[in-house]
Amino acid sequence: MSENDKYYVERCLDGHPDDYRYLVRRYQGVLLANLAGKLGSRDRAEEAAQEALVRAYFNMGKLRKPDSFFSWLLGIADNVAKEHERKEQIQRQREIVRSFSEESSGTELSQDYALESAIAELPEAYRKVILLRYYGGHSCNQIAEQLDMPLGTVTKTLSRAYAMLRESLQQQKQAEVYEV
């Protein structure tokens, strides 16, 4: 983590589009993790993440608080995902993906789709913490700073997110057993 988000956001607004790359680097993994679970495949997630990042760039003027770039970007990604979902009848997609995912055929599919879709179902506050911690390479202290909450709250949120993820993964497993 070199400069903070606000710095790069303002650089972009001041006519230095090239500096956007640092924000892309910082959040691409986070976006992919957020989107892969929602959209079902790595390729789709990449496409949507790219779209979200480009859309964010061109709408940056509407971002009222430059230091809340991450939350805002995540909101854009969620909108993009919704649009994609609508287009593609995601439910059917998921079933197909699920049946394929056991063969784990590398490039096309996410490596751990079950986990990603569990993350996608987390309420936003929990999702953000998980995404930043494991996909954005933030320490818990950095998350506390980024999301403007005490470290204790981050730990509690993380703890609760683990519980929800476990429950969700458990349910997925049962559903698969039932389907088969």
Add this chain to the structure above:
Amino acid sequence: MNCEESKELLVAYVEGLLEDSEQQAVEEHLKDCSACQAELQELTGLHDRLVTNGKALAQSNLEKDVMNQVIREQNVRLKVTSRATEALKIRRTIMRSPVTRIAAVAAVIIVAAIGINYIMAPSVTWAQVIEPILNARTIVFDLIIGSEDSGMVQHEIFAGSRIRRTMSNMPNMTMIIDTDNEKLLALDTEGKTATYADISGELGDRHRSFIKFVRQIITQLQEGQVKELGEKVIDGRKAIGFVGKGQNEAVTIWADPETALPIRIEAQLGQEFAFTMKNFEFDADVDESLVSMDVPDGYTLEKTNIDLGNSNEEDFIESLRIWAEIIGDGTFPEAIGTEATMKQMPLLVQKVTAMQVSEEKGTQIGMSFAKGMLFHQTLETQGQWKYTGAGVKLGDASKAIFWYQPQGSATYRVIYGDLSVKDVAPEDLPK
């Protein structure tokens, strides 16, 4: 420590976030509790799974694709809607800094004060089409200074001695002008601040509204100076045109042939200054609050003293220096004048913001620039001046960048690239 307490701490334990004493307590408990051991194993499994998946996704590289798309789209958008981007930039910069807000206010005053020290011989009224312009109680219209593709549109609500004015390249600035009392109220609708400016004095003598200005011109044109232009389609409507030409000015009015209401007015003053008015609405109901000179509820009044009166040559030279040094990175601009000033204002605001000077200094730069350009406005409609500085480097004493003839003077004042000034006889003017 019991199981419940232990379980609450296990995620933090896995993450290595516990203090030594807590960690020890958890470890103590784990030794004897198989349930918690199982729980820990589950959590560690999930933790590893997250870390592995995180690493896998982090390997992806969107950077190149995103940046390519951003740059490509940016270029396309720049071409198509450079105005929107400009507007966006200026809004952002104005929002961030009080310095720039004041600079913007100054810029806006320039337009408010546009060259109305314009004198013509009195004469008679000329045609039916000018009746609404002369007599309407309120007129709402759009105004474009300079060429129509300059991209800057001013929207005006004219209601007698009051005017409400907004500009497309500074979307959060609203001006309300009281021409009777020679006062201007500038509102920053985003930062919710209000600033009063005194526009009396020399500025007051010149200051009237565009409508009053057009009224003055058309009432003073002599009958024989008006020509009919015939019919033409203007903004998608059939229109009949008239042009009134005075010695140094021309006003073209395109009007609806049935109602005689003007559709479009084009004015050319001297060689350098032109504006277009269109999208007229005559005698519309204008809510009084729109043109009220009171600070609206929820706005903070800024105690800045905006003094733009009595600008002189020295101010003008200072504004040329700002133009070259700050806006042009050391080179004088392609053109100067009201149109160029309004176009360059967003860039000046940006550059001043980037310089990170104090609020006081930033304000001073904005004011100086505006004040110098006001001096130029007094010359703008008269035509006894020439700008030859395009591309000249600041400091180049060998090149003249500007000359003008002061009122009643036999000689000319010539300004050079190093901003020195000399009195020069007409025959010795630079070619």
